[in-house]
Amino acid sequence: MEELPLPPGFTARKLDQVRKAFEAALGADKVFFEDLDRLTYQDKFAIDEDAHHPSGAVGPTTVEEVQAIVKIANQFAMPLWPISRGKNFGYGTSAPELAGSVVVDLSGMKKIEFDAANGVATIEPGVGFYDLYDYLQANGLPFWLSTPGNSWGSVIGNALDRGVGYTPYGENTKFLCGLEVVLPNGELVRTGMGAFDGADTWGLYPFGFGPGWDQMFVQSNFGIVTKANVWLMEEPESLMGMDVEFDRPEDLKAMVDCIGPLRREGLLRQSPSIGNWLRAASILTTRDEWTDQPGALSDDVIDAIRKRFNIGWWGVSLRLYGREEMNKAAYKVLESEIGKIKPMLVKPTSWVKGQPMERSGFTGTPMTFPLQNVNWYGGRGGHIGFSPILPQDGDKALAQFQRTYARYKEYGMDYQGSFAFGERHLINVNAMIIDKDDDAKMAKIDTFFRALVADAKANGYGEYRTHLDYMDLVAGSYGWNNNALRRLNETVKNALDPNGIIAPGKSGIWPSRLAGERKS
Structure with a gap:
C-alpha cells in the first residue's frame, strides 16, 4: 500500500471524516477512496507521477450532488479538483495540481439537449465527442462537431481548456454560449442570457447584460461548470x-x-x-x-x-x-x-x-x-x-x-x-x-x-x-507590471473562494490559504 496522499493540514483521521461525509451525501457507490481508485486518477504522462496523487474521488451525477460536495469541502477545507472526463492527455489527465485533493469526476453527468433550429447543444461535462457524435447520428441531425486529435475527452472540458479542432468551428472556446456553474459557495449561477428568467436565447447570445463571465470560467478555478451551450456547425453543402x-x-x-x-x-x-x-x-x-x-x-x-x-x-x-x-x-x-x-x-x-x-x-x-x-x-x-x-x-x-x-x-x-x-x-x-x-x-x-x-x-x-x-512556471512568465494579471486572478479567486477549495493551483491561481504551495 502506498503512502496516503493528504492535502496540507490534513490527517488520515480528518480525511476519513471527509469520506464519510461524502458517502452520507452521495451514497457509497459514488465515493472512491481505495488504493485502486487513487491509482486510477493519477497522471501516467507526468514526469513525476508522485507529485499529483489524489486522496480520493467522488462521482456526482446531478447538479445537486455537486453542490453537496462543495458544501462538504467548505466544511472541512478540503481541496477539490473537478474534471470532465480526465482525458486531457499531455496536460494532466485526471490528476490534481495539489496532491491530496479530491477529484470531482463529472463523467457521469451526460445529458444532451439539442436545439436543431439553431444548432445549439446543451450538454453536461461528461458528454464526450463520441457521445455527441453518436447523438447527432442517431437523431439524423445535420451538424458537425469540431473534434480534437483525442476525441475521448469531454466537449465542455476541451472548450474550457481552449482546445482546438479542425473545422471552421475549430477554436472551441469561442463557441461556448452560456454556462451553468456551481460557485465555490455552492450557489448555482447561469451566465449570459441564462440569468434572465424564461429567456429562450441562452444559447444564442453569449453576452447577456453586464460583464461576460463565460471566459472567466475558462482555464480558471472560479467554479465548477455543470452545463454549457455549445454551437455546432451546420453540415455544409x-x-x-x-x-x-x-x-x-x-x-x-x-x-x-x-x-x-x-x-x-x-x-x-x-x-x-x-x-x-x-x-x-x-x-x-x-x-x-x-x-x-x-x-x-x-x-x-x-x-x-x-x-x-x-x-x-x-x-x-x-x-x-x-x-x-x-x-x-x-x-x-x-x-x-x-x-x-x-x-x-x-x-x-x-x-x-x-x-x-x-x-x-x-x-x-x-x-x-x-x-x-x-x-x-x-x-x-x-x-x-x-x-x-x-x-x-x-x-x-x-x-x-x-x-x-x-x-x-x-x-x-x-x-x-x-x-x-x-x-x-x-x-x-x-x-x-x-x-x-x-x-x-x-x-x-x-x-x-x-x-x-x-x-x-x-x-x-x-x-x-x-x-x-x-502551471506556476507559465503563469509566472506572464510577468507584465509585476505579474499584475496573476494578482488580479488571485484577487477574484479569494473573493469567490475564501476557503480555497476549487482546484487550487489551476493555471497558477492559488488561494491565499495555500499560497505557500506555489512552485517556481
Whole structure:
C-alpha cells in the first residue's frame, strides 16, 4: 500500500471524516477512496507521477450532488479538483495540481439537449465527442462537431481548456454560449442570457447584460461548470481542399506567409495546422524500425522515413466549407496561392452532400489515432505539450522553429511540432514524446521543458496551456507590471473562494490559504 496522499493540514483521521461525509451525501457507490481508485486518477504522462496523487474521488451525477460536495469541502477545507472526463492527455489527465485533493469526476453527468433550429447543444461535462457524435447520428441531425486529435475527452472540458479542432468551428472556446456553474459557495449561477428568467436565447447570445463571465470560467478555478451551450456547425453543402507537402524545413516561412493572409481574409475559415514529418510518421511506424542510435534522429534517417511514406518535412491540410459554387471559386484562389510557393506534393479532395463522406476531423468525426505517437520510442509512452503563441509571421515562425529544433537536438529528442492558425495568431504546438521506461531520457525532460519556456519568453511568446507540473512556471512568465494579471486572478479567486477549495493551483491561481504551495 502506498503512502496516503493528504492535502496540507490534513490527517488520515480528518480525511476519513471527509469520506464519510461524502458517502452520507452521495451514497457509497459514488465515493472512491481505495488504493485502486487513487491509482486510477493519477497522471501516467507526468514526469513525476508522485507529485499529483489524489486522496480520493467522488462521482456526482446531478447538479445537486455537486453542490453537496462543495458544501462538504467548505466544511472541512478540503481541496477539490473537478474534471470532465480526465482525458486531457499531455496536460494532466485526471490528476490534481495539489496532491491530496479530491477529484470531482463529472463523467457521469451526460445529458444532451439539442436545439436543431439553431444548432445549439446543451450538454453536461461528461458528454464526450463520441457521445455527441453518436447523438447527432442517431437523431439524423445535420451538424458537425469540431473534434480534437483525442476525441475521448469531454466537449465542455476541451472548450474550457481552449482546445482546438479542425473545422471552421475549430477554436472551441469561442463557441461556448452560456454556462451553468456551481460557485465555490455552492450557489448555482447561469451566465449570459441564462440569468434572465424564461429567456429562450441562452444559447444564442453569449453576452447577456453586464460583464461576460463565460471566459472567466475558462482555464480558471472560479467554479465548477455543470452545463454549457455549445454551437455546432451546420453540415455544409460541400467541402473542397487539398493536402499539401513541402520538402524543406525552411519552407515553413513561405507556408505561414501564404496561409496567414488567406486565413485573415476569411477565405480559409478552418484552423489549419502545419505539422512536421514526425506528426504523420509517428502514427505509421516506430523509431526502432529505423535506428537503434541514441540522440535525435539524423537527417539521413529522417529522409528514409519520409521517402517510404512520401511525406514532406512539413505538411498541411487546407479545407473550404460551404456552398459548392463558392467553394469552387475559392479553390481556384487557394490553388493559385499555394502553387506560388512550390509544394512538393498536392493532393486535392472534394465532397458534396449526398456522397460518401470522408471520416476525419475535417468532417467532425471523432478520432483517437493521433495518440499512437506515444508509442514512438517504445516502453511506457506519453507526451507533454509545449505550445507558445506567435504572430502569423513567417520569419518569426521559422526562427521559433529553429530555436526549438536546436533544443530538441541538444537534449537528444526527436522533434514533433506544428503551427496551428487562428484568425490572427499561430499556436506552436510541440509534442515532447517520452518513454517512461528510459530513466536517462526522463531525467532531462524537466530541464528541457524549462529551457523551451525560457527561450520563448525571451522572444515575447507565452504558452496558451500547459501541464500541471508547469502551471506556476507559465503563469509566472506572464510577468507584465509585476505579474499584475496573476494578482488580479488571485484577487477574484479569494473573493469567490475564501476557503480555497476549487482546484487550487489551476493555471497558477492559488488561494491565499495555500499560497505557500506555489512552485517556481
